Amino acid sequence: MDGRKKESKITILNLIQSEHSRREFLKKTVIGSSALLFSSLFVKRVFAQRAERPTYSMILVDYNKCTGCRTCETVCSAFNNKVKIGEEELPGLGNPYYSNIRVYSFNPDVDIPVTCLMCRDNPCIEACPVEPDPKTGRKALYRDEKTLAIKNDPVRCIGCGSCAEACRTKRIGAIIPNPQTGKPERMCTLCDGDPQCVKYCPYGALAHVVGRLDGKHYGFSIEEIAEKLTKLWYYNERNK
Amino acid sequence: MAEKLFGYNGVILEIDLTSGKVEKKPLSPDDARKFVGGRGLGMKILWDKLRKPGVNPLSPENPLIFMPGPFSGFPIPSSSRTCIVTKSPHTSPVKSKYPYASTISYSNMGGFIGPEIRFAGYDGIVITGKANSPVYIVIDDDKVEIRDAKKFWGMGTDEFDRKFIEELKDRRFRTCYIGPAGENLVEYACIINTAARAAGRGGTGCVMGSKNLKAIAVRGTKIPPVADHKRFLQLLEEARNGFKGTPYTENWRRYGTASAIISSSDAGSQAVKNYREGTFLDADKIGGISAEQKIWIRDFACYCCPLACKKSGVVRTGPYAGLVHDGPEYETGTMMGANLLVSDLEGLMKEIYDVDDFGLDQISTGNVIGFLMEAYEKGYIDSTFLDGIDLKWGDVPAILKMIRKIAMREGIGDLASKGVKRLSERIGRDSYKFAIHVKGHELAAWNVHVSLTQGVCYATANRGACHLNGHNPRAQNLNAMNDSLGLCRFAQGGFRQGLIRELLSAITGLDWTEEEYLKAGERIFNLEKAFNYREGFRREDDTIPDRFFEEPLTVGPRKGAVLNRDEFKKAMDDYYKERGWDLITTKPSAEKLRSLELEFVIKELK
Numbered sequence: 001m002d003g004r005k006k007e008s009k010i011t012i013l014n015l016i017q018s019e020h021s022r023r024e025f026l027k028k029t030v031i032g033s034s035a036l037l038f039s040s041l042f043v044k045r046v047f048a049q050r051a052e053r054p055t056y057s058m059i060l061v062d063y064n065k066c067t068g069c070r071t072c073e074t075v076c077s078a079f080n081n082k083v084k085i086g087e088e089e090l091p092g093l094g095n096p097y098y099s100n101i102r103v104y105s106f107n108p109d110v111d112i113p114v115t116c117l118m119c120r121d122n123p124c125i126e127a128c129p130v131e132p133d134p135k136t137g138r139k140a141l142y143r144d145e146k147t148l149a150i151k152n153d154p155v156r157c158i159g160c161g162s163c164a165e166a167c168r169t170k171r172i173g174a175i176i177p178n179p180q181t182g183k184p185e186r187m188c189t190l191c192d193g194d195p196q197c198v199k200y201c202p203y204g205a206l207a208h209v210v211g212r213l214d215g216k217h218y219g220f221s222i223e224e225i226a227e228k229l230t231k232l233w234y235y236n237e238r239n240k
Numbered sequence: 241m242a243e244k245l246f247g248y249n250g251v252i253l254e255i256d257l258t259s260g261k262v263e264k265k266p267l268s269p270d271d272a273r274k275f276v277g278g279r280g281l282g283m284k285i286l287w288d289k290l291r292k293p294g295v296n297p298l299s300p301e302n303p304l305i306f307m308p309g310p311f312s313g314f315p316i317p318s319s320s321r322t323c324i325v326t327k328s329p330h331t332s333p334v335k336s337k338y339p340y341a342s343t344i345s346y347s348n349m350g351g352f353i354g355p356e357i358r359f360a361g362y363d364g365i366v367i368t369g370k371a372n373s374p375v376y377i378v379i380d381d382d383k384v385e386i387r388d389a390k391k392f393w394g395m396g397t398d399e400f401d402r403k404f405i406e407e408l409k410d411r412r413f414r415t416c417y418i419g420p421a422g423e424n425l426v427e428y429a430c431i432i433n434t435a436a437r438a439a440g441r442g443g444t445g446c447v448m449g450s451k452n453l454k455a456i457a458v459r460g461t462k463i464p465p466v467a468d469h470k471r472f473l474q475l476l477e478e479a480r481n482g483f484k485g486t487p488y489t490e491n492w493r494r495y496g497t498a499s500a501i502i503s504s505s506d507a508g509s510q511a512v513k514n515y516r517e518g519t520f521l522d523a524d525k526i527g528g529i530s531a532e533q534k535i536w537i538r539d540f541a542c543y544c545c546p547l548a549c550k551k552s553g554v555v556r557t558g559p560y561a562g563l564v565h566d567g568p569e570y571e572t573g574t575m576m577g578a579n580l581l582v583s584d585l586e587g588l589m590k591e592i593y594d595v596d597d598f599g600l601d602q603i604s605t606g607n608v609i610g611f612l613m614e615a616y617e618k619g620y621i622d623s624t625f626l627d628g629i630d631l632k633w634g635d636v637p638a639i640l641k642m643i644r645k646i647a648m649r650e651g652i653g654d655l656a657s658k659g660v661k662r663l664s665e666r667i668g669r670d671s672y673k674f675a676i677h678v679k680g681h682e683l684a685a686w687n688v689h690v691s692l693t694q695g696v697c698y699a700t701a702n703r704g705a706c707h708l709n710g711h712n713p714r715a716q717n718l719n720a721m722n723d724s725l726g727l728c729r730f731a732q733g734g735f736r737q738g739l740i741r742e743l744l745s746a747i748t749g750l751d752w753t754e755e756e757y758l759k760a761g762e763r764i765f766n767l768e769k770a771f772n773y774r775e776g777f778r779r780e781d782d783t784i785p786d787r788f789f790e791e792p793l794t795v796g797p798r799k800g801a802v803l804n805r806d807e808f809k810k811a812m813d814d815y816y817k818e819r820g821w822d823l824i825t826t827k828p829s830a831e832k833l834r835s836l837e838l839e840f841v842i843k844e845l846k
Contacts, residue, residue: 067539067540067541069544070352070543075315094314096359097461104412105352105411107398107405109550233537233554234554235564
């Protein structure tokens with residue numbers, strides 16, 4: 001139907017078609033797709049095998065579909081910052097400052113939603129200087145076995161900012177230290193398994209992917225991704 | 241303890257650029273209830289600040305008021321608008337005892353800065369005074385700084401947009417700014433954000449330039465309180481669902497306003513050849529379908545908007561290949577395209593880019609150039625008058641030269657920077673018949689021959705000719721409310737009947753019945769009208785150019801369409817009666833003003 005969308009063959013999630021549901025997306029992504037270039041700008045390879053227990057769960061962005069509306073920020077913030085109204089605990093009003101997914105805008109128009117990549121080799125946890133707990137084996141920063149999300153134990157965290165620095169220099173810079181305490185914030189919680197950003201994105205630009213992951217991360221910064229997308233979209237030879 | 245004000249931060253930020261003084265003034269709960277926010281509350285603040293008529297709009301005294309509304313900052317679909325209110329530098333009455341008499345001006349823009357002003361803890365920003373040299377303002381939550389902007393003065397909006405965010409060192413700042421046109425005090429200069437979204441109309445950028453203010457940057461961490469949290473969340477869910485998968489949403493996403501370039505041309509309601517015609521035979525060459533194939537790459541949305549009507553693209557062929565910008569939309573494509581008989585889509589993109597980059601209003605610029613083209617064609621002016629430019633219909637390079645002259649106010653550009661009213665006064669003869677303005681403000685891209693109520697809409701708009709005014713008092717009152725909430729007009733149709741009011745009630749805790757809602761809109765409209773009346777605007781100012789009564793359309797499906805003067809006069813009589821305004825002077829009656837709780841206005845209107 002839409003000439004523009006057909007034309008852009010190189011998409012960041014190059015297996016997703018616009019009409020496909022999340023279920024179909026998952027099927028396609030997870031089943032036997034060796035060396036699938038998904039999210040090609042920052043993840044080099046994905047090997048997913050159905051039989052094995054998933055080790056990886058994350059939010060993937062299709063930059064081609066993102067319009068930069070920031071609805072994701074508001075629903076993330078609302079879900080993860082609940083408020084008590086009378087006896088009830090309800091989602092907050094969606095102040096985007098407290099969102100774990102953050103959209104960065106560029107000129108020419110490119111919008112980069114940034115959220116924790118849940119990196120398999122987790123440089124943030126590697127950088128955490130807190131001694132592992134003898135019982136759980138966890139540092140202050142650890143991967144939660146159930147949700148597979150990266151979490152911080154605020155009691156044990158010393159607020160040194162090493163994790164944020166590691167994320168910023170080696171990956172995308174999703175972790176932001178709290179300006180007062182220095183403790184890491186903005187790590188994706190995956191919303192207890194039902195990511196609100198995926199659910200509410202009006203443009204279907206986000207997907208929740210569960211599987212096994214192998215290979216290396218490119219580790220591009222937000223600026224580098226923006227530059228690549230700008231070239232790909234606006235300054236591509238095909239446009240001439 | 242003071243009563244808690246729900247739906248508002250309760251603070252108006254006031255910055256005086258002359259002294260550098262920054263004040264945080266409490267927002268009066270009574271004003272919030274009566275004037276809501278955005279356009280309405282901005283008007284009330286303007287009224288309070290300008291206590292006498294005839295203030296020079298370019299004097300330090302004239303406040304420049306940035307107003308989000310009570311919806312701003314909440315994730316309600318398409319609540320992204322900021323209304324900028326000031327005294328217009330571009331309108332004038334037929335006669336008045338005040339040399340600087342002008343109307344109010346309001347102009348709103350989408351993007352992200354309206355919500356961000358609320359996140360920073362304010363319900364509005366009022367800027368007065370004039371800085372000694374170019375400055376910009378940074379608002380970082382409670383911290384407000386005025387910084388030197390000399391190195392940015394003269395910079396186009398596209399380059400400035402990129403350089404400024406680098407200077408601020410955080411992409412989470414939201415910015416808006418003027419281009420060279422605003423710095424040079426072109427009367428119809430605009431304020432731009434994200435290098436393309438504009439508060440285009442009414443010369444807000446000219447007032448900003450007069451204050452030596454290049455830009456504003458805002459960043460915040462807060463959000464205002466709502467009265468009924470649970471109800472608000474329910475209504476929010478309903479509002480979001482209302483946009484899902486509907487043809488309404490799909491059409492906006494696919495074409496934005498550009499779909500109207502062809503439909504309006506087919507209906508004979510497009511501004512074509514300086515409003516001489518209503519149908520552009522080449523409309524398909526510049527319309528949404530062509531643009532989709534040849535230019536557009538991606539859709540972009542304002543804050544929490546499910547419609548994404550902004551189409552960004554790139555010019556792929558011809559002398560402007562490689563140019564990246566958004567458009568054409570209906571207004572930009574019609575005013576810089578159809579109205580100038582430009583059918584070269586790539587050339588049109590370059591025009592749109594240049595107009596935005598200089599920080600000019602696309603509508604007034606296209607109207608002014610169309611007027612000059614017609615005067616040139618008719619031999620009222622020659623190329624010497626135009627500094628040697630051979631300004632023929634459809635000639636893109638000539639148009640580009642003229643755009644530059646206007647923005648820089650060079651040669652003929654100086655006079656053209658004052659709009660078609662002043663141009664026709666200089667050119668003389670019967671050129672006033674095709675100087676397409678009301679109160680000095682140029683008409684927009686909707687032509688009038690085919691619609692009497694479109695004429696009433698333009699004639700009665702408080703900022704001078706305005707296509708968004710509304711075709712009757714009820715529509716005008718509703719629109720005034722819409723502009724006061726911070727909600728986008730394009731999204732209105734996606735809300736269930738009554739849902740907007742219910743959201744406002746849940747946010748503010750006040751019971752917004754339909755009656756109260758319409759009354760508030762009427763109150764806002766009447767306060768604007770009272771301001772204009774005090775300046776000296778009368779019934780003779782509420783008219784539309786002769787062209788629409790005297791020159792029937794000669795092409796298209798509506799060939800022969802023309803308005804009838806008697807019918808127009810009667811429609812205007814009916815309008816004033818319904819408004820409760822005097823038929824001869826248009827003065828709002830004291831009882832009307834009293835019924836709208838505008839007692840403070842009565843003694844000001846002699």
